[in-house]
Amino acid sequence: MGDIEGSSNAAHGALHMKSEAIEATEHAEKTGLLGRIFGSLSASATTEEQEEQQDAVSEVQPHGMINLRRMRVEDVAIPSAEIVAVPVTIESDDLVQVFRDSGFTRVPVYEGTLDTPLGFAHLKDFALTHGFNCGAEPFNLREMLRPLLFVPPSMPIGVLLAKMQAERRHMALVIDEYGGVDGLVTIEDLIEQVIGEIEDEHDTGEDQTWFREKSGCYIAQARTPLDEFEAEIGQSLTNHDDVDEEEIDTLGGLVFMLSGRVPARGEVIVHPDGPEFEIMDADPRRIKRLRVLVPNAAE
Missing domain, CATH: 1.20.5 (Single alpha-helices involved in coiled-coils or other helix-helix interfaces)
Structure with a gap:
């Protein structure tokens, strides 16, 4: 027993x-x-x-986990003016050029205007079907489209992240109350709110915080040292009554001081001496990336 x-x-x-x-x-x-x-x-x-x-x-x-509940899609979405999209009637050579110039692998496709989105084109689908030399296979972009996800701007980013993961979607269009396209958000944008900035091969290096897009026009991260950028453009940005050089040392700090707040994406802040700062990327807490137009920049 x-x-x-x-x-x-x-x-x-x-x-x-x-x-x-x-x-x-x-x-x-x-x-x-x-x-x-x-x-x-x-x-x-x-x-x-x-x-x-x-x-x-x-x-x-x-802190990033709290963002999933507190932040809304409208806080992280790219505004419609900055969306890289193509019409469904685009030729294959032109589509290849868009992929090359933007560095993106997914591009929204619309009919007529962006407010009539049809889906998105994936670089992999295009390359596997046609190659980059556009062979004998007839090009029909409409047949290659993948479905888009449509979300309201008020949706919490945590809810959207769960939805994108469940439906295996990497891109969503933000639709306003009138049915128009208000912005675009990717799954990378959402994850960055949890773990911080994700650097990829298309981002500038750790030591390179700006580059010249064209003469008199620069793309710069907000953390760019102000003194280094002044040396690059050959112009002082702190030699003015509205700017206290003792309190700032970055481009983002300069723009914050000029505006008195954290400006939103798409806003343009004008320096008293002429340069213009276009906000390319920002969230409610900080400026991330800027386009700087300097009329008299040193060559």
């Missing part, structure tokens, strides 16, 4: 250990980056008590 009970207890213990091992494995599988993100989303509060508990632990949560 004792032997039977001992065997039963041993078997029960073995099963319990196996169950714990399975649970540990499943937990490990869920604790990857996206697993932690979506786990956080699934734990969203539905009662006042849960909201109070979340506020109590918010101080120990990564």
Whole structure:
């Protein structure tokens, strides 16, 4: 009898250990980056008590995870004026040039205007079907289109991130109340709000914070040292009553001081001495990237 009970207890213990091992494995599988993100989303509060508990632990949560609940699509979307898109009637050679110039692998396709989007063209589909020399296969962009995701500007970015992951979409168009296209957001834009800026092969290097787009026009990161940029353009940007050079040392700081706030994407801030700063990328907390127009820039 004792032997039977001992065997039963041993078997029960073995099963319990196996169950714990399975649970540990499943937990490990869920604790990857996206697993932690979506786990956080699934734990969203539905009662006042849960909201109070979340506020109590918010101080120990990564700030980016809080962004998933607090930020909306409109906070991170690229404005419609900056969307690189092509008409469905575009020729194959012109489409290749758009891919080359933009560096993007996905481009929205529209009929007539951007407010009538049809889908998006993927560089991989084009290359596999036609190659970059556009062979004998007849070119029909409409047949290559992939479906787009359409979202309202008020959607929390955490909800959109979960939706894009579930539907395996990498791009979404933001639609306003009148049905027009208000902006574009990618899954990379959303993930950057959690883990920070993602640098890829198309971003400038760590030491190169600006480059000249054309004569008198520069694309610069907001963290560009002000003194280095002044040396590049051969002009002082702090020699003015409205600017205190003792308080700023970056281009982003200069633009913030000139405007008195964090300007939105698409805004143009004019320096008293002539240069213009177009906000290319920003969120509610900081400026990220600028286009600087300098009328009298040194060659």
